[in-house]
Amino acid sequence: MARTLITSPATAKRGEVIELRALIAHPMETGFRPGADGLLLPRNLITRFSCRYNGDLVFSADLFAAVAANPYVSFFTVATDSGTLSFSWEGDHGFAQTETVALAVT
Amino acid sequence: MTRVPGLLLLLAALGAAAQPARRSGFEDMSPQTRAMQRDDAQNPGMLWVQDGAALWERAPGPAAASCAGCHGDARVSMRGVAARYPAWDETLQHPVDLAQRINLCRERHQGATALPVEQQDLLALESHVALQSRGLPVAPPADERLQPFRVRGEAAWRERIGQLNLSCAQCHDERAGQRLAGSPIPEGHANGYPLYRLEWQGLGSLQRRLRNCMTGVRAEPWPAGSAALVELSLYLAWRDRGMALESPAVRP
Secondary structure, eight states, X not given: OOOEEEEOOSEEOTTOEEEEEXXXXXXXXXXXXXXXXXXXXXXXXXXXXXXXXXXXXXXXEXXXXXXXXXXXXXXXXXXXXXXXXXXXXEEGGGOEEEEEEEEEEO | OTHHHHHXXXXXXXXXXXXXXXXXXXXXXXXXXXXXXXXXXXXXXXXXXXXXXXXXXXXXXXXXXXXXXXXXXXXXXXXXXXXXXXXXXXXXXXXXXXXXXXXXXXXXXXXXXXXXXXXXXXXXXXXXXXXXXXXXXXXXXXXXXXXXXXXXXXXXXHSOBTTTTBOHHHHHTTSTTSEETTEEOOOOOOOSOSEEETTXXXXXOHHHHHHHHHHHTTOOOOOTTOHHHHHHHHXXXXXXXXSBOOOSOEEO
């Protein structure tokens, strides 16, 4: 399991615009760099990030080789109902991780 | 009335002489990189801190105590610790830096093996301990026994090395603020280690940075974990005394 840092408000008013920020530990190896032995290091990228709010997709992004290691994504959404926000990362070699946080809307 | 400002000026001048104005590498960074360091949600160094906090609670072996077993809550017990390292070790009779102290603690009190230099778990523990001193002034101990080591460290700082025949002081004391191939030359303060370097795309220790610099002037880097590197860190801590600790810092 990769380490993640997710920043989201625990509570929000209905209709309020909230900022969500997600950072994940990942090497984002491009597949173009040689290792210490001179051979190319195999590509190991996160290719897709998505965020679902009570099951509805609110944000997604495709990531490529030019993105630095430990990618950080920040975006906004409108708080509508109490529920969960799930952040998913998918990538090479079957990499998949999902983290969920709760949001209470008043 | 006219004499008072003069006296104030004199006092200010004396104060400046005691503590020369120093500029942390933080101030030479782009606004984006500064924002990255300032905001814990963006600072990738916090990933290692998070790991370190978990390791702090976990015992390295079935019979051993965890760090927390002896030291308790790191936020209380480790406050100010990173600010005073490198410090004297009574048993070894020479100074050790924070990473070496963590390893000594593992060997002496936890019955575990020392972690290799620059190993991720060691960096994680070191950054977790260092975070507890963030914002505190660098306070090297006033231990007389450290003095000869510090003097040797300062000599190394001023010694020309490598094919480029440069000393640390020639760039970081004499030419700080000027530019080297488009990049500003920082004053070379070590007040943010272990830090996340964008160039490394990872967290690294002061020793890694120093060895990097030696390669940069085309000298043979001293072995990682060597006594000479600790002496140099000891001088750097003295040079940085009073500056706020920034660990885990971000640098370009």
